[in-house]
Amino acid sequence: MNASLPFSVKIVPVTPFQQNCSIVRAVSGKAAVVDPGGEPDKIVKAAAEMDAAIEQIWMTHGHLDHAGAAEEIKRRTKAPIIGPQKEEVFWLNQIRSSWRQFGIEDGEDCTPDRWLEDGDELELDGIKFGVVYTPGHTPGHVVIFNRDAKIAFVGDVLFAGSIGRTDFPRGDHPTLIRSITEKLWPLGDDMRFVPGHGPMSTFGQERRTNPFVADRLTGYAGAAKGAADDMAQRLSKRWQ
Ligand SMILES: [Zn+2]
Numbered sequence: 001m002n003a004s005l006p007f008s009v010k011i012v013p014v015t016p017f018q019q020n021c022s023i024v025r026a027v028s029g030k031a032a033v034v035d036p037g038g039e040p041d042k043i044v045k046a047a048a049e050m051d052a053a054i055e056q057i058w059m060t061h062g063h064l065d066h067a068g069a070a071e072e073i074k075r076r077t078k079a080p081i082i083g084p085q086k087e088e089v090f091w092l093n094q095i096r097s098s099w100r101q102f103g104i105e106d107g108e109d110c111t112p113d114r115w116l117e118d119g120d121e122l123e124l125d126g127i128k129f130g131v132v133y134t135p136g137h138t139p140g141h142v143v144i145f146n147r148d149a150k151i152a153f154v155g156d157v158l159f160a161g162s163i164g165r166t167d168f169p170r171g172d173h174p175t176l177i178r179s180i181t182e183k184l185w186p187l188g189d190d191m192r193f194v195p196g197h198g199p200m201s202t203f204g205q206e207r208r209t210n211p212f213v214a215d216r217l218t219g220y221a222g223a224a225k226g227a228a229d230d231m232a233q234r235l236s237k238r239w240q
Contacts, residue, residue, distance in 0.1 A: 005149045006127050011194060012046045014039040016102070017065040022153055022194050025052040026125035032056040034144065034153045035066040035196065036073045038099075038107065043069065044076060056124060059083040059112065060155025061141040062091030064098040066196060068107035080113035082122065085133055088140030090169075116142045118183075132183040136176025137164030145187055152193040152203075158184060160201035163212040180213050181220045 010023045015038035022034040023046060031052035036043050047054050054077040057070055061084045070081050092110045099107025116122075118133035122144060134143045137156045145152035156164040158180055166173040184191075189204025207215050215223035 005151075007124065007146075007149065008050070009151065009194070010046060010050055010052075012043055014042060015065055015068070015104075017197065019065040019196055020194055020198075023047050023050065023052055023054075024058075024124060025050055026127055028125050029053050030055050030125040032058050032122075032124050033073060033079075034058045034194075035060055035155065036069040037063075037065040038068045038104075040069040040072040040076065043073060053077075054079050056122070057081045058122065058144055058153070059110075060143065060153060060157075060196070061138045062088035062095070062110065063138065063156065064095045064107055066155060067092060067110045068095050068099055070110045071108045072106075081110060082114045083112060083116040083131070083144070084138075084142050085117060085135075085140035086115040087135070087170075088138060091138055091140075118142075132187075134176075134179035134183050136166060136172055136174075136179045138168065139170045141179075143184065145191065147187070150188065150191050152184070152187065152191050154184065154193045154195055156196040158193065158206060158210075158213070159195040159197060160199050160206070161210060162198075163210070164196075177213060177218060181218050185220060 007024050007026045012021045014021045019037040021036050023031055025031040029051055031054050033054050057073055057079050059067055074081055095107050095109045116131050120131040122129040129144050129146050132143050134141050134157045143154045166176050191203045194200055216226045219225035
């Protein structure tokens with residue numbers, strides 16, 4: 001993605017949901033895979049093509065399209081599954097049944113080796129990644145970021161021009177807005193992010209133009225609050 005980074009990132013869209021699985025590869029070749037939602041063959045092949053050895057599996061949340069291949073990647077690589085936050089258990093326990101509703105049989109429930117909490121730190125070959133707890137889309141969602149490289153893996157919290165759905169069980173719209181404004185925006189306007197679906201963007205771009213969380217809607221950083229209410233309940237129809 002950027003030759004000056006201490007690591008490279010390859011985005012591998014998987015499953016009919018086109019979920020952005022990311023492979024984070026340190027210069028040494030040691031790698032973490034973020035949100036292996038399905039198509040384990042495709043993920044493992046992409047890692048091999050970039051000469052990456054998957055040593056960790058990082059998870060933002062427990063939805064089927066983000067976590068469906070985590071156990072299979074673990075079996076193939078021996079990498080531990082790290083995250084999300086423990087409130088996500090009920091989602092992790094219905095991955096298989098959720099995939100079956102779409103006629104896909106190889107999604108698997110997932111049992112993480114380690115839960116994540118706000119302020120935790122991950123390390124990949126000496127490179128530190130931060131963790132913020134960002135409930136709202138799901139109750140145990142986390143975002144993983146690298147401050148120096150200015151890149152964040154935000155799952156289904158935020159998209160280029162949209163935000164995550166909150167009409168699932170234990171989803172909550174005001175909580176999601178707070179997670180975005182109180183946990184993501186302070187990481188900096190120049191922080192780029194890989195969303196769970198669709199193209200990358202930056203937090204600054206979304207503060208200016210996102211129709212759900214632009215500053216003029218949230219009042220963030222003292223911006224005059226405008227037409228927030230009628231926008232507040234607009235929800236995407238996708239599984240995000
Ligand atoms: Zn989701």
